[in-house]
Amino acid sequence: MTTRPPAEVGMTLDEVDTPALLIDLDAFEGNLKALADTLAGTSVKLRPHGKAHKCPIIGHKQMALGAVGLCCQKVSEAEAMVFGGLPDIYITNEIIGARKLARLAPLAHQARIATCVDNPISIAPLSEAAQAAGVEIRVLVDVNVGQNRCGVEPGDAAVPLAQAIDKAKGLSFGGLQAYHGTSQHFRTHEERRAAIKGACEAVEKTIGALKKAGLDCAEVSGGGTGTYPFEVASGLYTELQAGSYIFMDADYGLNKAEDGSPFKDFRQSLFVLATVISHPAADRMITDAGTKALSVDSGMPTAHDLAGINYKMAGDEHGRLELDRTNADLSVGDKIQVVPSHCDTTVALYEWFVGLRGGHVESVWPITGHGATQ
Amino acid sequence: MTTRPPAEVGMTLDEVDTPALLIDLDAFEGNLKALADTLAGTSVKLRPHGKAHKCPIIGHKQMALGAVGLCCQKVSEAEAMVFGGLPDIYITNEIIGARKLARLAPLAHQARIATCVDNPISIAPLSEAAQAAGVEIRVLVDVNVGQNRCGVEPGDAAVPLAQAIDKAKGLSFGGLQAYHGTSQHFRTHEERRAAIKGACEAVEKTIGALKKAGLDCAEVSGGGTGTYPFEVASGLYTELQAGSYIFMDADYGLNKAEDGSPFKDFRQSLFVLATVISHPAADRMITDAGTKALSVDSGMPTAHDLAGINYKMAGDEHGRLELDRTNADLSVGDKIQVVPSHCDTTVALYEWFVGLRGGHVESVWPITGHGATQ
Numbered sequence: 001m002t003t004r005p006p007a008e009v010g011m012t013l014d015e016v017d018t019p020a021l022l023i024d025l026d027a028f029e030g031n032l033k034a035l036a037d038t039l040a041g042t043s044v045k046l047r048p049h050g051k052a053h054k055c056p057i058i059g060h061k062q063m064a065l066g067a068v069g070l071c072c073q074k075v076s077e078a079e080a081m082v083f084g085g086l087p088d089i090y091i092t093n094e095i096i097g098a099r100k101l102a103r104l105a106p107l108a109h110q111a112r113i114a115t116c117v118d119n120p121i122s123i124a125p126l127s128e129a130a131q132a133a134g135v136e137i138r139v140l141v142d143v144n145v146g147q148n149r150c151g152v153e154p155g156d157a158a159v160p161l162a163q164a165i166d167k168a169k170g171l172s173f174g175g176l177q178a179y180h181g182t183s184q185h186f187r188t189h190e191e192r193r194a195a196i197k198g199a200c201e202a203v204e205k206t207i208g209a210l211k212k213a214g215l216d217c218a219e220v221s222g223g224g225t226g227t228y229p230f231e232v233a234s235g236l237y238t239e240l241q242a243g244s245y246i247f248m249d250a251d252y253g254l255n256k257a258e259d260g261s262p263f264k265d266f267r268q269s270l271f272v273l274a275t276v277i278s279h280p281a282a283d284r285m286i287t288d289a290g291t292k293a294l295s296v297d298s299g300m301p302t303a304h305d306l307a308g309i310n311y312k313m314a315g316d317e318h319g320r321l322e323l324d325r326t327n328a329d330l331s332v333g334d335k336i337q338v339v340p341s342h343c344d345t346t347v348a349l350y351e352w353f354v355g356l357r358g359g360h361v362e363s364v365w366p367i368t369g370h371g372a373t374q
Numbered sequence: 375m376t377t378r379p380p381a382e383v384g385m386t387l388d389e390v391d392t393p394a395l396l397i398d399l400d401a402f403e404g405n406l407k408a409l410a411d412t413l414a415g416t417s418v419k420l421r422p423h424g425k426a427h428k429c430p431i432i433g434h435k436q437m438a439l440g441a442v443g444l445c446c447q448k449v450s451e452a453e454a455m456v457f458g459g460l461p462d463i464y465i466t467n468e469i470i471g472a473r474k475l476a477r478l479a480p481l482a483h484q485a486r487i488a489t490c491v492d493n494p495i496s497i498a499p500l501s502e503a504a505q506a507a508g509v510e511i512r513v514l515v516d517v518n519v520g521q522n523r524c525g526v527e528p529g530d531a532a533v534p535l536a537q538a539i540d541k542a543k544g545l546s547f548g549g550l551q552a553y554h555g556t557s558q559h560f561r562t563h564e565e566r567r568a569a570i571k572g573a574c575e576a577v578e579k580t581i582g583a584l585k586k587a588g589l590d591c592a593e594v595s596g597g598g599t600g601t602y603p604f605e606v607a608s609g610l611y612t613e614l615q616a617g618s619y620i621f622m623d624a625d626y627g628l629n630k631a632e633d634g635s636p637f638k639d640f641r642q643s644l645f646v647l648a649t650v651i652s653h654p655a656a657d658r659m660i661t662d663a664g665t666k667a668l669s670v671d672s673g674m675p676t677a678h679d680l681a682g683i684n685y686k687m688a689g690d691e692h693g694r695l696e697l698d699r700t701n702a703d704l705s706v707g708d709k710i711q712v713v714p715s716h717c718d719t720t721v722a723l724y725e726w727f728v729g730l731r732g733g734h735v736e737s738v739w740p741i742t743g744h745g746a747t748q
Contacts (some may be wrong), residue, residue: 002376002725003745006473017473017748042443051690073691075375093691094651096662096707099380117704118652142652149688150652150660181689238395252699277468277515278492278524286524291671292722293747297687313554313671314426314523316718317447317467331491333470344690348666348723351376351745370745371377371725374391374666 001155002371007354010362013135014335019293021350023247025357027269031246034266035228036065038273044232047071047090047221049243052344054369055353056084059244063087069112071221071241072369074099080369090114090221091238092177092241093143094150096122100374101129107342108135116177118142118151123164123171130170130296138174139165140221143206145178145199154202159213166215175219178203179241184226185251185298188259196223196230198215203236225266226255247345251298271304271337272346273354274319287336294319295345296324303339311338376745385735388709393667395724397621399731401643405620407410408640409602410439413614418606419709421445421464421595421619424531426718428743429457429727432620437461443486445595445615446743454743456485464488464595466615468516468524470496474748475503482509490551492526493517497538497545502577504544512548513539517580519552528576535585540589549593552577553615558600559625559672560581565634570597570604571668577610599640601628602633624718625672645678645711646720647695647728654704661693661710668693668712669719678711680704685712 004041006017016022039046046061049071059070059081071086072078078089088111095104095115108130109114117123117139130137141158144151150157158176159308166174183195199222207217221239223231228245231237244252247270255263274289291313294301303311303321319338330336340346351370355363379450380391387613388504390396413420422436423445433444433455443462444451452463462485469478469489480488490553491497491513504511515532518525528533532550556613565576575597595613597605605611618626621644628635648663649675657707665687677695688694693712695704704710725744731738 001743002454002455003475003748006748015473016476017745080376093662094660096649096651097391099389103391105392118654121706148655148658149692149694151654162378205672209532218580245507275470279468280492280518280524280526281522281642284522286468288467291669291719295665296671297690316671316722318523320523332495343525344664348690348744350747368376371723373393373724374377374380 002342003351005364006220007359007360007361007364009364010360013273013356013359016273016354016361018335019272019289020273020354021347021352022271022273023353023355024269024271025355025362027247027267031266031269032065034062035242037244040233042232044237045239046240047179047241047242050077050081050369052243052247053347054080054372055065055365056086056300057079057365059084059178061085066240074372074374075104076372076374078107079103079367082107084368086111088112092116092179093094094118094122094223095126101125105129105133105135105137108133108137114138114140114174116140116142117161117165120164121169121361122162127170129167136169139171140174140177140219141165142177143202145222146195147182147183153178155205156209158206159209159215162210162215163213173215175217175221176203176206177222178220178237179222180227181223181224184224185255187254188256192227193230197236198226200234200236225252244343247343250302250339250341254271268339270340270341270343272301274336274338276330276334276336277330283323285321285323285330286314287321288317289338290314290316290318292316293349294340295349297345298342301341302339306336377725379632379726381735382633382655383735383738387647387730387733388736390647390728392647392709393663394647394728395721395726396645396647397729398643398645399729399736401641402620404630405640405643406435407441409619411614413606414440415484416606417610418545419613421613421615423615424451424455424743426562426617426621427721428454428746429741430455430460431739433458433460441628442613448746449478450746450748451743452481453477454482454746460485462486466490466553466595468492468496469500472499475499477505479507479509479511482507482511488512488514488548490514490516491539492524492536494535494538497542501542501544509544509652511545513545514548514593515539516551517576518595519576520554520569521556523555529579530583532580532584536584536589537587537738547589549591549595550577550580551596551627552594552611553596553598554601555598558598559629560600561628566601567604570601570608574608574610599626600642618717621717624676624713624715642713644717646675646714648706648710648712649717650674650704650706650710657697659695659697660688661695663712664688664690664692668714669716669723671719672716675715676713678713680710
């Protein structure tokens with residue numbers, strides 16, 4: 001890693017350097033177990049998304065509870081996972097470019113590797129890279145199930161792609177990538193249910209078209225932390241790609257359950273520890289965690305256990321607490337825990353997870369997929 | 375570094391893996407020289423802010439053109455710079471916490487080190503850390519010159535702080551930290567002029583109060599890429615902290631010069647190279663650069679040289695190009711250059727700079743302050 005860890009095992013929370021990425025290990029392990037338990041006895045396998053944590057140690061914990069492998073979003077992320085000993089990685093993304101393919105294919109000597117395509121022109125380069133490395137890569141067809149990002153349209157458009165994969169040397173047709181990302185954050189149960197109903201219709205139509213062409217669809221991979229109950233119940237999805245369930249964030253905290261109460265399938269386990277570094281005015285305290293320590297692509301983070309205090313950004317390295325009289329007891333040097341608005345993009349800012357239990361540091365885990373943008 | 379570099383020296387732009395952080399070396403060197411030339415013959419020294427680049431190699435280039443040292447915002451950033459051979463680092467921020475101080479003080483064995491305070495309770499721990507390490511640390515008093523972030527109010531409030539620093543073992547009073555961050559992005563020349571006029575009044579008042587108490591103010595440090603002409607002309611500021619001038623970004627691109635034309639003192643030298651990975655619909659292309667590759671705290675980045683195409687985010691790892699008929703010739707696999715909306719927070723996402731000249735990679739520089747959040 002490039003930087004030193006912000007903590008050592010055995011330290012109290014107060015001794016941890018800030019900003020630091022904390023994991024409440026009890027909550028985290030509860031989340032790991034909760035989803036594993038939900039899937040036990042169903043036909044749906046868990047393939048959690050490594051883009052949420054970028055940390056092989058966490059990947060191994062997911063495998064130990066029954067995950068069949070991990071998802072990654074980038075070749076460099078997959079490298080971090082394979083070099084960290086994970087045995088089965090599916091890159092849920094289109095891999096375009098000679099340098100990426102030349103990095104991807106050799107990984108299949110150390111792990112089972114899969115990726116996806118949505119365009120016939122991507123298949124020959126992938127096949128050539130696999131042959132050059134002397135490996136076989138599973139390739140899924142990415143279907144647009146409603147997110148309107150990547151993916152071919154559902155139905156017949158998938159058939160020539162699947163056929164071309166099936167025929168290409170070094171590749172095998174692995175099934176369908178059918179992820180509806182935006183629906184994870186639809187606030188109501190009914191919106192999420194309707195979105196995944198639409199996704200399932202798209203999957204069903206595509207499976208039907210493939211069947212007509214004589215092609216079997218081994219896996220249908222998708223689903224996330226917000227919608228997983230619907231994919232699990234679908235009878236169509238075979239793999240669940242949830243990632244954020246281990247951590248949660250303020251944005252997921254806005255999702256509602258069926259009865260309108262907050263979505264509480266998983267507990268918040270991820271926090272950013274920040275220090276109050278300045279108290280220059282009665283109504284204002286400044287912390288050491290700004291936009292380089294807390295992502296803002298999903299809005300502002302929230303100050304945990306500081307009722308009524310808004311956490312605002314005051315620059316790349318400063319946060320601002322807008323105080324009211326209820327928190328006059330906060331002082332310079334005090335440490336506060338902040339709930340990230342978006343776990344994935346906040347984790348991407350750090351090189352270390354600091355695991356806490358009973359007020360002490362129990363673990364310091366390197367995020368070896370840190371900086372893995374390619 | 376944790377990840378492999380995305381390019382090798384000698385490659386063509388097309389061979390660079392993406393997303394990658396590109397520097398147009400001609401524009402970059404022009405920017406370095408432009409500000410150095412502006413300050414030559416004035417009494418204002420350049421102490422460029424390392425938070426913009428986090429890269430010792432760039433720091434040495436700034437020193438070679440006359441910078442007296444660098445600014446940093448974090449202790450871990452200062453470590454990266456000192457371990458990279460920079461001889462003089464000023465941390466323009468309040469350093470609070472035992473672990474931070476225990477990391478800061480020993481750096482003064484290898485480099486001249488300064489920091490700032492805005493609270494009397496911070497002085498004893500700093501003095502103790504300096505004494506424990508057997509070093510002297512320069513300490514400036516942080517004055518609120520209008521940004522309303524950290525800093526004591528201008529005038530008399532600075533006096534007891536400066537006196538306490540002056541008396542503390544291991545510390546020496548270094549002057550005033552007087553940075554007005556928000557004004558850097560005020561769009562009109564007149565707004566920026568007025569903000570720095572206010573800052574100068576605050577500085578003058580504070581220098582007067584210190585003088586009355588028999589304290590000399592060796593340095594007044596502040597100023598940035600947006601306002602530097604005003605600080606340089608002030609006759610008060612002795613050090614300029616500009617950082618973004620080496621790169622520029624889409625947000626600075628919205629600033630206006632005095633005559634209302636775009637602010638053009640420096641050229642855009644920083645780009646993110648992205649690959650088109652999907653073209654699933656006539657009006658939509660998807661790239662491999664999302665919110666983990668382009669920061670959005672200052673709004674959306676812009677697609678360079680793709681007139682009329684908006685760059686939107688489509689997730690952590692995906693960008694979306696909203697196409698019109700003028701760009702029907704863009705294809706999957708093509709690489710595009712994107713101008714970050716905010717250089718500092720985008721640089722913080724990467725481990726490597728790829729320097730380009732004449733269409734070829736000339737340099738690959740490690741960003742050794744990457745991940746330096748503490």
